[in-house]
Amino acid sequence: MRIGLQIPSFTWPGGAAEIGQRFAEIGRTADEAGFYSLWVMDHFFQIGVIGQPEEPMLEGYSALSFLAGVTKRAKLGTLVTGVIYRYPGILVKTATTLDVLSGGRAYFGVGAAWNEQEARGLGVPFPPLKTRFEQLEEMLKIAHQMWAGDRTPFAGTHYQLADPLNSPQPVARPHPPIMIGGGGEKKTLRLVAQYADACNLFARMGPDVIQQKLDILKGHCEAVGRPYDAIERTALGTVNLAPGGDTAASVIETCRSLAKLGIQHLIFNMPNVHDITPLEIFGREIIPAVAEL
Structure with missing residues (x-):
């Protein structure tokens, strides 16, 4: 099993003046500890399940570019970018640059x-959900087209690109893995099967719901003629390695139980990640223990 780190909060000791230094330390430590991936949210206000809107929040792709400069091995991504935030062609260029x-x-x-x-x-602009899903599907089509080097004009309902040029093309082949976040059974998981390379579910859904979602994803893959194993199955969870909180043993057991369901890549956020010690525990005890799951 691959282990990733999500960093969703920047409310750390020292305030804004020390965010950059502490963020770099977190990134370097996680990279050296063997985390497979590093993620930030693509939000502009802090979200309610983590804190208050006024709490510090960094723009996602700028933050990832900063992490790229202080790390060597870990994959980098937003978990995840909302389709409304950037024009699709610009977003593809941004991701390609990273x-x-x-x-x-x-x-x-x-x-x-x-x-x-x-x-x-x-x-x-924040259109209705139906429109946002239409926009998401067009964005996915545009990403595939631009990463294929196809400059044919794109004429969609919501987006029109006269010349979808993308130079340079990404280093990753055939392109950066596309991850779609969410567990919606009729639309989101169907888009995963048709266009994406990875799905992302919430670990807190519990084993029964996760199994249900993966079974539905498998059905969508069969319907579009896509191998289910072509989709990387990922999940996002929270762990608090601190006195009175989670232990390395309990995290390893969580990884085992999710691996049995078919989760291959488990991404954790940690409320005390700025203490650095939790990252070191992962590198020393957890990542080696779950590598063969």
Whole structure:
């Protein structure tokens, strides 16, 4: 099993003046500890399950570019970018730039977006959910076309690209893995089967629900003629390696139980990640123990 690290909060001791130094230390330590991937949210306000909107939040792709400069091996991605935040052609160029400058380490995380508060707050149009899913599918088509080097004009319902040129092309082949976040059974998982290389579910859904989602994904893959094993199955969870909290043994057991369901890549966020010690515990005790799952 692969282990990833999500960094969703920047509310750390020292305030804004020390965010860069601490973020770099987290990235370097995780990279050296053997984390397979590093992720940030693509939000502009902090989200409610983590903190208050006014808490510090870094722009996703700028943060990943910074991490690319202080790491050597870990994959880098947003978990995940809302389709409404950037024009599709610009987003593909942005992700390609990250991939080129990191030596082929980018993931392309996308989703239908949900945070109306930050969209309205910053003046970003927030259309109905049906429209956002239509936009997401067009974005996925555009990404595939641009990464294939096809400059044919794209004429969609929501997006029109007269010349979808993408130069340079990404280092990753055939392109950065496309991850779609979410577990919607009719639309999201169907888009995963048709266009993506990875899905992302919430570990907190529990084993029964995760199994149900993966079974539905398998059905969508069969319907579109895509091998189920072509999809990397990932999940996002939270762990607190601190006195009175989780232990290395309990995290290893969590990994084992999710691996049995078919999860291949488990991404954790940690409320005390800025203490660095949790990352060292992962590198010393957890990552080696679950590598063969």
